[in-house]
Amino acid sequence: xxxxxxxxxxxxxxxxxxxxxxxxxxxxxxxxxxxxxxxxxxxxxxxxxxxxxxxxxxxxxxxxxxxxxxxxxxxxxxxxxxxxxxxxxxxxxxxxxxxxxxxxxxxxxxxxxxxxxxxxxxxxxxxxxxxxxxxxxxxxxxxxxxxxxxxxxxxxxxxxxxxxxxxxxxxxxxxxxxxxxxxxxxxxxxxxxxxxxxxxxxxxxxxxxxxxxxxxxxxxxxxxxxxxxxxxxxxxxxxxxxxxxxxxxxxxxxxxxxxxxxxxxxxxxxxxxxxxxxxxxxxxxxxxxxxxxxxxxxxxxxxxxxxxxxxxxxxxxxxxxxxxxxxxxxxxx
Amino acid sequence: xxxxxxxxxxxxxxxxxxxxxxxxxxxxxxxxxxxxxxxxxxxxxxxxxxxxxxxxxxxxxxxxxxxxxxxxxxxxxxxxxxxxxxxxxxxxxxxxxxxxxxxxxxxxxxxxxxxxxxxxxxxxxxxxxxxxxxxxxxxxxxxxxxxxxxxxxxxxxxxxxxxxxxxxxxxxxxxxxxxxxxxxxxxxxxxxxxxxxxxxxxxxxxxxxxxxxxxxxxxxxxxxxxxxxxxxxxxxxxxxxxxxxxxxxxxxxxxxxxxxxxxxxxxxxxxxxxxxxxxxxxxxxxxxxxxxxxxxxxxxxxxxxxxxxxxxxxxxxxxxxxxxxxxxxxxxx
Numbered sequence: 025x026x027x028x029x030x031x032x033x034x035x036x037x038x039x040x041x042x043x044x045x046x047x048x049x050x051x052x053x054x055x056x057x058x059x060x061x062x063x064x065x066x067x068x069x070x071x072x073x074x075x076x077x078x079x080x081x082x083x084x085x086x087x088x089x090x091x092x093x094x095x096x097x098x099x100x101x102x103x104x105x106x107x108x109x110x111x112x113x114x115x116x117x118x119x120x121x122x123x124x125x126x127x128x129x130x131x132x133x134x135x136x137x138x139x140x141x142x143x144x145x146x147x148x149x150x151x152x153x154x155x156x157x158x159x160x161x162x163x164x165x166x167x168x169x170x171x172x173x174x175x176x177x178x179x180x181x182x183x184x185x186x187x188x189x190x191x192x193x194x195x196x197x198x199x200x201x202x203x204x205x206x207x208x209x210x211x212x213x214x215x216x217x218x219x220x221x222x223x224x225x226x227x228x229x230x231x232x233x234x235x236x237x238x239x240x241x242x243x244x245x246x247x248x249x250x251x252x253x254x255x256x257x258x259x260x261x262x263x264x265x266x267x268x269x270x271x272x273x274x275x276x277x278x279x280x281x282x283x284x285x286x287x288x289x290x291x292x293x294x295x296x297x298x299x300x301x302x303x304x305x306x307x308x309x310x311x312x313x314x315x316x317x318x319x320x321x322x323x324x325x326x327x328x329x330x331x332x333x334x335x336x337x338x339x340x341x342x343x344x345x346x347x348x349x350x351x352x353x354x355x356x357x
Numbered sequence: 358x359x360x361x362x363x364x365x366x367x368x369x370x371x372x373x374x375x376x377x378x379x380x381x382x383x384x385x386x387x388x389x390x391x392x393x394x395x396x397x398x399x400x401x402x403x404x405x406x407x408x409x410x411x412x413x414x415x416x417x418x419x420x421x422x423x424x425x426x427x428x429x430x431x432x433x434x435x436x437x438x439x440x441x442x443x444x445x446x447x448x449x450x451x452x453x454x455x456x457x458x459x460x461x462x463x464x465x466x467x468x469x470x471x472x473x474x475x476x477x478x479x480x481x482x483x484x485x486x487x488x489x490x491x492x493x494x495x496x497x498x499x500x501x502x503x504x505x506x507x508x509x510x511x512x513x514x515x516x517x518x519x520x521x522x523x524x525x526x527x528x529x530x531x532x533x534x535x536x537x538x539x540x541x542x543x544x545x546x547x548x549x550x551x552x553x554x555x556x557x558x559x560x561x562x563x564x565x566x567x568x569x570x571x572x573x574x575x576x577x578x579x580x581x582x583x584x585x586x587x588x589x590x591x592x593x594x595x596x597x598x599x600x601x602x603x604x605x606x607x608x609x610x611x612x613x614x615x616x617x618x619x620x621x622x623x624x625x626x627x628x629x630x631x632x633x634x635x636x637x638x639x640x641x642x643x644x645x646x647x648x649x650x651x652x653x654x655x656x657x658x659x660x661x662x663x664x665x666x667x668x669x670x671x672x673x674x675x676x677x678x679x680x681x682x683x684x685x686x687x688x689x690x
Contacts, residue, residue: 165522177618181514188620189498189659192652199614200649203536204547204603208610208649214537270537277541281532282618285510287521316533316541319525326522 030091031346032082032099032139033153035338036060036074036146038119043081044339045089045096048347050157052336054089056081071122075129079136098140100345102149102338103129109187109349112143142349146338147194148185150331151178152348153341154292159332165288168331169196169275170295175212181288184348199278215274217297220267221248224256227263235261250300257301268305271297276309280316283326287319294331306330363424364679365415365432365472366486368671369393369479371452374411376418377672378429381680383490385669387422389414404455408462412469431473433678435482435671436462442520442682445476475682479671480527481518483664484511485681486674487625492665498621501664502529502608503628508545514621517681532611548607550630553600554581557589560596568594583633590634601638604630609642613649616659620652627664639663 030053035042037060045054058081061068068074082099086092105117112130117123133141144152151168160166164183170176177196179186186193197212213219225248227233228240236256240246256264279291298305310328317323333340347353363386368375370393378387391414394401401407415432419425438450445463450456466474477485484501493499497516503509510529512519519526530545546552558581560566561573569589573579589597612624631638643661650656666673 179619181519186514186619188652189622190620190652190655192616192650192654193618193620195617195620195651198617198651200610201535201537202607202610203534203539204607206536208613274535274537277533277535280541281614283525284528284531285526285615286512286519286619287523287526287528289522317525318528318531319523321525322523 028095028097030089030096031343032085032096033339033342033344033346034078034082034099034101035342036078036101036104036120037338038066038104041078041081042335042339043078043085044336044343045085045091046340046343048343048353050340050343052339054085055339056084056088058084067121069122071127072132074120074122075127075132075136079133082133082137093138096139098142098346098350099133099137100142100144100149100342100347100349101129101133102146102341102345103143104146106191107143107145108191109142109144112141114143140346140350142345144185144187144345146341147176148178148187149341149345150294150337151180151292151341152185152344153333153337154294154331155180155183156344156347156353157333157340158337159292159329160290160327163290163327165286166290166292167196167279167282167286167288168194168292168294169279171215171217171271171275171293171297172295173216173218175216176295183352196278196282199281201274211274211278215271215278217250217253217295220253220271220297223267223270224248224253224263227267233261233263235259236264250296253297254300257304268301269308272305272309273312276312277316279309279313279328283313284318288326290327290329292329292331294337298330302330361428361430363422363429364676365418365429366672366675366677366679367411367415367432367434368675369411369434369437369453370671371399374414375668375672376411376414377669377676378418378422378424379673379676381676383673383676385672387418388672389418389421391417399452400454402455404460405465407453407455408460408465408469412466415466415470426471429472431475431679431683432466432470433475433477433482433675433680433682434462434466435479435674435678436476437479439524440476440478441524442475442477445474447476473679473683475678477518477520477678479674480509481511481520482674482678483627483670484513484625484674485518485677486666486670487627487664488513488516489677489680490666490673491670492625492662493623493660496623496660498619499623499625500529500612500615500619500621501527501625501627502612504548504550504604504608504626504630505628506549506551508549509628516685529611529615532614534607544607544611548604548611550583550586550628553586553604553630556600556603557581557586557596560600566594566596568592569597583629586630587633590637601634602641605638605642606645609645610649612642612646612661616646617651621659623660623662625662625664627670631663635663
């Protein structure tokens with residue numbers, strides 16, 4: 025086996041750290057995982073403790089693959105917050121207390137692993153994974169839309185992540201809904217799972233959704249998750265239908281506007297709501313968006329598809345980032 | 358002088374054909390012009406007659422420069438309609454009767470001139486000129502917005518025109534204004550000079566703008582041109598102020614949404630309305646747009662500027678296209 029043929033991808037989740045060793049073609053040869061906070065202490069304030077667990081997880085995957093440092097070309101990692109790809113600094117990881125005020129994740133892991141380490145935000149990394157190994161494999165120009173608590177976005181153009189002049193590209197949740205006389209409204213305030221949940225919580229408080237009230241009574245935390253939304257839709261709850269349809273319409277208009285401006289080949293849609301609701305969520309978006317395309321040629325060829333990497337999205341995204349940053353994959357493979 | 362050091366740019370206007378011979382750095386060494394329709398007969402139906410005048414204009418510019426075919430590397434031309442850059446075919450030039458049902462402009466001029474000829478639509482060519490020699494010279498990522506009868510757009514990324522998967526990129530006039538419960542509305546129906554004129558024609562019919570009624574009484578054609586709009590603003594006409602402010606706000610929201618999605622370094626704004634109203638039109642757009650940028654770093658560094666090439670926009674755009682298509686300009690110059 026030639027030297028430096030493999031890459032490591034790392035996924036830092038709220039509950040688990042995942043690491044995988046893979047080929048540049050995205051074939052995973054070994055995996056490893058451990059808890060993000062072993063004691064359940066997500067209040068851990070030492071920033072280095074988490075960094076050491078991340079390095080250990082990566083080293084465990086290397087050991088399982090029977091590979092040494094010299095066999096690995098680079099590691100890639102998606103950070104849960106805004107990141108400077110050039111320095112590897114995570115500015116503000118709101119869900120990780122030790123990193124909340126910034127952490128030099130790239131340099132620290134480089135020291136701990138003795139390898140080149142590349143860091144970007146997890147939305148960028150997720151889309152790069154899909155564009156390299158997943159639902160948009162081999163497609164050069166792809167827009168990613170991730171519908172969760174917020175509406176995240178990312179952009180691959182010419183096979184490379186577009187990061188923007190001020191490292192601000194992809195903040196598509198802050199594209200605006202606007203109508204003359206109205207105040208511009210961030211689209212994520214209508215289209216995200218978070219926005220749907222807020223709208224539905226209001227309906228529950230007003231006693232307007234007996235179905236949701238019943239579903240929430242079965243949960244300790246009372247949270248309107250993507251799973252609750254799926255069950256309420258299946259039960260035909262009118263308030264849920266209405267809030268979800270509003271999100272779908274806003275997403276369709278967004279996809280059409282982006283198409284008329286940028287004309288990409290594919291949209292990959294992911295995030296908790298898309299994973300939970302699946303095709304029945306995407307189908308009306310696809311139809312409504314295509315109806316609004318200005319150029320009427322080859323409308324059906326513009327793909328609007330669900331993300332395909334599932335639980336491997338984070339680690340394969342990390343691999344794709346490391347590959348991209350060390351010279352890229354031949355796109356003709 | 359080395360061989361094939363020069364380029365020809367050609368601009369087909371409604372009244373004039375302009376041609377210029379220039380260096381790849383955009384220095385014009387000779388110009389030539391003639392009427393688009395010498396007899397005033399814009400109903401001319403022979404598609405070849407206009408093509409021959411275009412070739413003659415280009416040859417006259419070469420003769421003035423003292424250059425022969427062998428000194429010219431290529432010619433570039435912006436066509437007034439949707440164009441296939443690969444074949445040089447203009448599909449539908451609505452204002453040129455002989456070409457209304459399509460015309461193989463590139464191949465025909467190639468034969469007439471004996472030179473490589475590149476054709477793209479005039480909005481793309483105009484922005485490429487600005488990004489290469491004009492207001493956004495040396496900037497790699499530039500969005501062009503042209504406010505006229507419609508709202509035209511174009512996109513230069515990495516120093517190259519982005520044409521799109523279906524050759525549909527840049528149709529930014531068909532980005533949508535949208536609000537839950539409303540039907541999506543093409544932004545050009547609010548933001549273009551054409552939309553402002555329609556709105557004001559209504560005000561005149563209802564007797565709500567004595568200022569405009571007076572200005573229009575001075576014109577034979579009764580048209581609410583960019584010049585009329587400028588005069589009505591100068592006279593403090595409330596209806597005109599309102600319609601222009603509505604266009605400005607929609608353009609500001611569009612620029613902010615594009616910035617949050619793509620984070621380009623510059624927006625170049627042109628077209629009849631911008632040329633006529635100038636800085637007083639752009640300043641509120643710039644302020645409102647920047648207020649809506651999601652990433653708050655370096656907000657002032659994102660340029661929102663007027664096009665700078667004036668009457669040379671078309672010919673220098675043509676030169677830029679020919680340069681781009683024959684290998685490009687070193688962007689570090």
